[in-house]
Amino acid sequence: MALYNFKRIQVVPSANDFLDIVLSKTQRKTPTVIHPGYKISRIRQFYMRKVKFTQDNFEEKLNAILEDFPKMDSIHPFYSDLMNILYDKDHYKLALGQLNTARHLISAVGKDYARLLKFGDSLYRCKQLKRAAMGRMATIMKRQKDSLAYLEQVRQHLSRLPSIDPNTRTLIVCGYPNVGKSSFMNKVTRADVDVQPYAFTTKSLFVGHMDYKYLRWQVIDTPGILDHPLEDRNTIEMQSITALAHLRACVMFFIDLSEQCGYSIASQVSLYNSIRPLFATKPTMLVVSKIDTMRLENVDEETRQLIESLLKEPNVQMSQLSTFTDEGVMETRNQACERLLATRVESKLKGHKINDVLNRLHLAQPSKREGVERPPCIPQAALARKKYDPEDPKRRRLERDIEVEQGGPGVFSVDLKKNYMLKDDDWKYDTVPEIMEGKNVVDFVDPEIEERLEALEREEDRLVEQGYYELEEESDDSDDAQIRRTAKSIRERKAIISEKRRILKGTQTAILPQKVRNRMATSDDLKNHLSSLGLDETISTNTARSRSRAPKRARSPSRAESMAREASVAARAQSVIRDRSQVGLRSEVARQKTRKLKQLSERSRNLAARQGEADRAITSSKPKHLFVGKRGVGKADRR
Structure with missing residues (x-):
């Protein structure tokens, strides 16, 4: 059936589209840059490659068309006559034959010009030979305009056939x-x-x-x-x-x-x-x-x-x-x-193939043993077996009969234990012992638990009738109230401690290893570095001493002293530390350079911050893969 699937035939392009497809593929798949300074052998090879590649493309496309369309002499007579009625056999064969002739002509043109290119002595002559070869191939294909148009119409009609x-x-x-x-x-x-x-x-x-x-x-x-x-x-x-x-x-x-x-x-x-x-x-x-x-x-x-x-x-x-x-x-x-x-x-x-089938069939016949004939037969039990009749009183009761008697589907439950093969049939419905931790649970169940449970329920009903559970509860004494208050305060204190510990856990810093701490600079190194820079080394000493010394417990200042101290600290911070990125810089030039580097580093982040999810980012206005190695708008004679 796949032999007559005409829907798989590819589209037949027109003559102009055919040329555009082949020549654009040659332009895309072959090198495009050549210079007069190259060796003549390299120039010849460049243009020979273009001619052979174009020839191969034409032959490949024409071969695909000729192979897709059915051959009148190789398909079933039904389809052969049907195509003759619909499309005229002579016209159909003539169109395919013209394409086949065009394929041979293009092959001959490619071989001839490839041979001539071997004797080209300059870039200009090689280029002219290449142009002549492609021009002759294009002329041959343009002459097939009517055949290609006819075959495309045939293809469309064939694809619509059942x-x-x-x-x-x-x-x-x-x-x-x-x-x-x-x-x-x-x-x-x-x-x-x-x-x-x-x-x-x-x-x-x-x-x-x-x-x-x-x-x-x-x-x-x-x-x-x-x-x-x-x-x-x-x-x-x-x-x-x-x-x-x-x-x-x-x-x-x-x-x-x-x-x-x-x-x-x-x-x-x-x-x-x-x-x-x-x-x-x-x-x-x-x-x-x-x-x-x-x-x-x-x-x-x-x-x-x-x-x-x-x-x-x-x-x-x-x-x-x-x-x-x-x-x-x-x-x-x-x-x-x-x-x-x-x-x-x-x-x-009646055909000759039946003999091959019969040769693969073998009928086995039992051999005669002990002088007794054993002809093929059907057992009497099979002959006597009757078809199932639900109205027959002598028939065997089936599971569906039991289902109907016990309520039908949804109510009836299949008895899976009746077919158990046990030594004693009385054991079929015994309770399977439940073992837990190596002991049988049934051994630890009180045999009178049912009676005791009923007695408890009767006692409970009697107490409810007498109103025992309706009495008001006695008020708590002072000791119980004090215990509850103490427990409440303990729970609140534990919650506060847990919350503080959670906050501190998120702000902890990593502890440096001992090897790293040994390689760190000491206070003497800091003093020497400050002295080389012309700064006072006592600043670092006083700062380190003030940080390392444990704070003393001072007396609580008065309200006026506290307000004055806060005002002085704020004024000093406002006057000295206006921008933390400028701290430690010695001159205005260094501060300007730092400020400029800071602005440059923040530029990309500021641009990204102004972009939304729907903004289209064009990273490059001229992508390299679209502009490298392509021809410009100038002359092309050098090629």
Whole structure:
């Protein structure tokens, strides 16, 4: 079936599109830079590569077209004749032949100019040879404009054709227009063929599929056929004639006795006799349609004899149906399928392949032993076994009978223990011991626990009736109240301590290892460094001493002293430390440099801060991969 899948044929480009595809691929896939200063061997190789690459591209595209389109002489005769009817075999072969000739001409041009390029003595001459080669190839392809356009139209029509397998099980529905062929196909398959009350609604072959006996069948609805000579039939009718002539199928010829189709019964019989030679060796069904309007029993004697005369041939049978009331539709379908199956099996038995099948089959026969014949037989028990009858009183009770007796589905529970194979059947429903920590739980259960529980419940009910639980609770004494207050304060204190510990845990700093602390600078190193910079080393000594000395517990200052101290600290901080990034810088130049570096480092973060999620970031206005190695707008003679 994959051999006749015409939908996989690739699109055939026009002549101009063909040239654009090939030449742009040559420009993209081959080097584009060459200079007069290069060696002449390198220049020759540069242009030879372009010529050979272009030739290969043309041949590859033309080969793909020639291989995709079916060959008239290598496909099934049904498709060969169908394509001849639809597209004209001579025109189709001529178009493919012209493309094949163009492929050979392009190959010859490429080889000739590649040979001439070997003798090029300058960049200019090599370039001119390359231009001449590509120009001749382009001219050859432009001459194929009509062939390419024709093949594209053929491809589009082929892709719309139904996928018909010529070798599978097939039913062909044929007859005059408007006799009920499409209605029958819509009933027996999942196809949706247009049905209208006028002739020639179906203008091409339609295929539907169905299942019968777990096999896939295809039903072909053919356009209507008129009774006139073969040479007068048009393209629509010739499609039906082609299907009838070439497909191994069961032919179902429809006849409308009511003559609502617009043609008399005599004309329909005449059409059957004229096309009968096309399917003389195939199983044929004479289908009388629209029996809801007119049946065969209701027609006159002359007409009945005319129709019955068609049944004289051995492989012709008749059936009646009505697609309006669905009467006889399935019976007709089944009868046609059975006839086709029998015909296919009979043809296979007559063929030469049956010997290969029989050679793989072996029937084993028991050998004679002890002088006793042992012919094949069926056991008496199997013969005496009756089919299950729910009304038979002697039948064996099944599980579903027990289910019905005990409440039906949803109520009945299957007894899984009745089939246990134990030494004693009385053990089937014993409680399975529950073992926990190596001991049986049942051994530790009080056997009188049920009675004791009932006694407790009675005692509880009696106390409730007497109002024992309704008495007011005695007030707590002073000792219990003091204990509760103490416990409450302890819980509050623990909560405060836990919260402080959680806060301190988040602010802890890492502890440096001993090796790192040994390598750190000492106070003497700091003094020497400050002295080399011209600063007073006593500042660091006093600062370190003030930090290392434990603070003394001072007396609590008065309110006035506290306010004065806070004001002095604030003034000193405002006057000295205005910007922490400027602390420790010796000159104004250093401070300006630091400020500039700070602004530069913050610029990218400030730009990112102003961007939103939907902002489009263009990192580079000229991406390198789009502009490197490309030709400019100047002259190209140097190439």
